[in-house]
Each structure stands twice: as structure tokens, then as C-alpha cells.
Amino acid sequence: MSIRMLKTLVAIADHGTFSAAAEAVFVTHAAVSQQMRALEAEWRVQIFNRSTRTPEFTPLGRALLAKAREVVRAYDDIVPSVIGDDGLKGEFLLGAVPTTLTGLTPFATAVLKARFPELHVGLFPGLTTHLINEVDRNTIDAALLSRPAVLPANLVWHQVAxxxxxxxxxxxxxxxxxxxxxxxxxxxxxxxxxxxxxxxxxxxxxxxxxxxxxxxxxxxxxxxxxxxxxxxxxxxxxxxxxxxxxxxxxxxxxxxxxxxxRHLGLVHRRDSTKTRVIEEILRAISAAVDSGRFCPEAIAAATR
CATH class of the missing domain: 3.40.190.10 (Periplasmic binding protein-like II)
Structure with a gap:
């Protein structure tokens, strides 16, 4: 078993099919199938139900997937936790509902970029339900959205406005x-x-x-x-x-x-390894809300 195999397993869950997972991890469809059969042979369990047209996770496979996510996140967090940058470099994937894209989200992102120029924030617009699913599946790191009636137990809500x-x-x-x-x-x-x-x-x-x-x-x-x-x-x-x-x-x-x-908040997984970045995003969002207006002068004042 290798970390690459576990990442492929997670990619299948996140992207729905072996073909889509192959594109996500940059291997062929045949390589994905081979890795999964090797995992099943090594663990001596059936991860997928292959009687359906699209292989589906078995109950045991889903339990193993949850553990695989934990291992992959811990692996990805090794370097930041040792060198002390706490993830304030590299890529952070942030979802946002469309109503925030003309004011709050660009303001907060600009403040964050000014404070941490080596952090790249990728923005993904979407409606609340879709973004919650993407955060839950670990496809994106966090999302700025409207509070839904029900929030999955493994997600954390931080109200911002x-x-x-x-x-x-x-x-x-x-x-x-x-x-x-x-x-x-x-x-x-x-x-x-x-x-x-x-x-x-x-x-x-x-x-x-x-x-x-x-x-x-x-x-x-x-x-x-x-x-x-x-x-x-x-x-x-x-x-x-x-x-x-x-x-x-x-x-x-x-x-x-x-x-x-309507209540706006930032949602992320409870087991996220990017807590330091999330703290800084919340600070940037707070600065934007405190300003209350979107203009170059207000952004400049918030980054001083």
C-alpha cells in the first residue's frame, strides 16, 4: 500500500467514477483499476461492488475510505507542521455563494493575499447545498455560504455576518x-x-x-x-x-x-489540517465586514 493508492481511493469517492479519478490523479483508467484491485488484495476485503455499471463503495469500503482520508490529510500536513508555516503557502480552495462575489469575498481575498502573498486562494462559486457537499467531500477546503437548516455533523460553522x-x-x-x-x-x-x-x-x-x-x-x-x-x-x-x-x-x-x-458563515471540515489558514480567512472576512464597503481605499486600510 502507498499514499498514492490512498489518494486514488479518495479521488474515486470525490469524483464519482474511475475515469474521473484517473484524470484527477493524472494516471490512466487502467492504472486506477489496478491500484484498487491491489488494495483489495492487500487488505483482503471488497472495497467496491462491481455488479453495477459504475463501481460503488461497499459499507466496509466506505469505512476504509474515511480512514484513508485521515491518512492522506495527515500526510499532506507533514511539511507545514514541521516547518511552521501552518499552510500559509500553496493553495487553499474556497467556495463562495454568488451573493458574496461582488463585495465580501473579493475584499477578504484581497486582504488575505496582501498579508500572505505566497498563499494562492482558488475561488469556487456555487449555491449553499452544493458547496456543503464539496466541503464534506474534501473537494474544497472551506466555503462562505448561507446557513442551511441542517449542517452535517462533521462540519464546523463560523458565523461572520x-x-x-x-x-x-x-x-x-x-x-x-x-x-x-x-x-x-x-x-x-x-x-x-x-x-x-x-x-x-x-x-x-x-x-x-x-x-x-x-x-x-x-x-x-x-x-x-x-x-x-x-x-x-x-x-x-x-x-x-x-x-x-x-x-x-x-x-x-x-x-x-x-x-x-440570512446568516453568512464559513464552513470547513472538523478534521481540517488547514486551521491556521482558516483562522486568517476569518480575520480577513471580519475586516471586510467591519469596513462594510467595497473600494480600493477600504481594502488598503484593512491591510495596514
Whole structure:
């Protein structure tokens, strides 16, 4: 048995097929099959059920996979733990929901890069459910996302911001009553595939508000553009890091005493070997949230 075989085993789980795993670890499909048969022979167990078209892990195979992940992570952490850089060099793969990509995520990434120039942060956009699965599978190191209703037990949640949901409309909309505005204008819905979309839908239903839906979009920039074009109104999370060119829209609180919120947080595996990097990412995110605005001057101030 070699660490290469264990990495191949993990790659099969992460990428779904022997072919995809072969591409991930830069060997041929035949080499992947040969390595897995060698592991089964050495361990004298059946790792895969090969009666299906795509080999599936047996229950014992999944238990061995969990141990293999631990060994691979420990192996990858040998050098950082000895030389003391704690992983603040090399690559860190960070997922982020689209609503953070125009303010919070680039701000925090810029601060992190300024502090640790030898750390390369790879960004992977996606919706919350997808990103949780990617972190859980160890495909990415951490993700900045909306808090879901249920989080897997092996993941750790660090809340970084609470964003109030607000109604946005063209400045030419005269009413300040959110119910009246929603019922008298086309509604541009935030995608219900996103956690925040589910929060919005739950609020509408709890207040018995019927809307005339005109479109459903996933990105804040697209929603802003549609509202600015007076094609409807929308409910969005008020970004904790504001972008200057979105100030022209009218913002109406959903409730006088404060409306519903979506909670943003950083998620990573409980057994992550990159805790030092995660600590620094949380510091960078905190600096971005404390600033509250996305501009070169604010980023420069946060990196001093």
C-alpha cells in the first residue's frame, strides 16, 4: 500500500467514477483499476461492488475510505507542521455563494493575499447545498455560504455576518409600504434553489403576501439590473459589504421592527489540517465586514 493508492481511493469517492479519478490523479483508467484491485488484495476485503455499471463503495469500503482520508490529510500536513508555516503557502480552495462575489469575498481575498502573498486562494462559486457537499467531500477546503437548516455533523460553522432582507425597488416607486409595493409590482424572485430564496418564500407565505412573479434569478447583479430597469421589485439580503454602484435603488424594510435575516458563515471540515489558514480567512472576512464597503481605499486600510 502507498499514499498514492490512498489518494486514488479518495479521488474515486470525490469524483464519482474511475475515469474521473484517473484524470484527477493524472494516471490512466487502467492504472486506477489496478491500484484498487491491489488494495483489495492487500487488505483482503471488497472495497467496491462491481455488479453495477459504475463501481460503488461497499459499507466496509466506505469505512476504509474515511480512514484513508485521515491518512492522506495527515500526510499532506507533514511539511507545514514541521516547518511552521501552518499552510500559509500553496493553495487553499474556497467556495463562495454568488451573493458574496461582488463585495465580501473579493475584499477578504484581497486582504488575505496582501498579508500572505505566497498563499494562492482558488475561488469556487456555487449555491449553499452544493458547496456543503464539496466541503464534506474534501473537494474544497472551506466555503462562505448561507446557513442551511441542517449542517452535517462533521462540519464546523463560523458565523461572520447577519444580513437583513430588504425590498428593493426603483426610486420612482412612491410607496414605502412593503406589502403594497410587492402586490402592485411584478416580483423578481431570488432563486428558490438558494437558502436565501427559501427564507424569502417562507416570509412571503407567513405574511400571506401574494406576488405576481415575473422572473427568478440567482445573482444579485442580475436582480439589481432588472430592478434598475423598472422590470419589477425584489427581496434581497442587504450585503454586509456594500458595492458603491448599487446605491441608487430604493430600499424598503420588510418590517418596522426588523425583518428576516440570512446568516453568512464559513464552513470547513472538523478534521481540517488547514486551521491556521482558516483562522486568517476569518480575520480577513471580519475586516471586510467591519469596513462594510467595497473600494480600493477600504481594502488598503484593512491591510495596514
Amino acid at each position: 447577519a444580513e437583513e432582507l430588504v425590498l428593493i425597488a426603483s426610486e420612482r416607486v412612491s410607496s414605502a409600504d412593503p406589502v403594497e409595493v410587492l402586490q402592485s409590482n411584478p416580483f423578481i424572485r431570488f432563486s428558490r434553489d438558494a437558502v436565501v430564496g427559501s427564507i424569502i418564500e417562507a416570509w412571503l407565505q407567513s405574511h400571506n403576501i401574494q406576488v405576481s412573479e415575473s422572473m427568478e434569478l440567482a445573482g444579485l447583479e442580475a436582480i439589481y439590473a432588472m430592478v434598475q430597469a423598472e422590470l419589477g421589485v425584489s427581496i434581497i439580503p442587504e450585503p454586509c459589504v456594500r458595492v458603491p454602484d448599487i446605491q441608487a435603488l430604493k430600499r424598503i424594510p420588510l418590517l418596522a421592527e426588523g425583518g428576516p435575516q
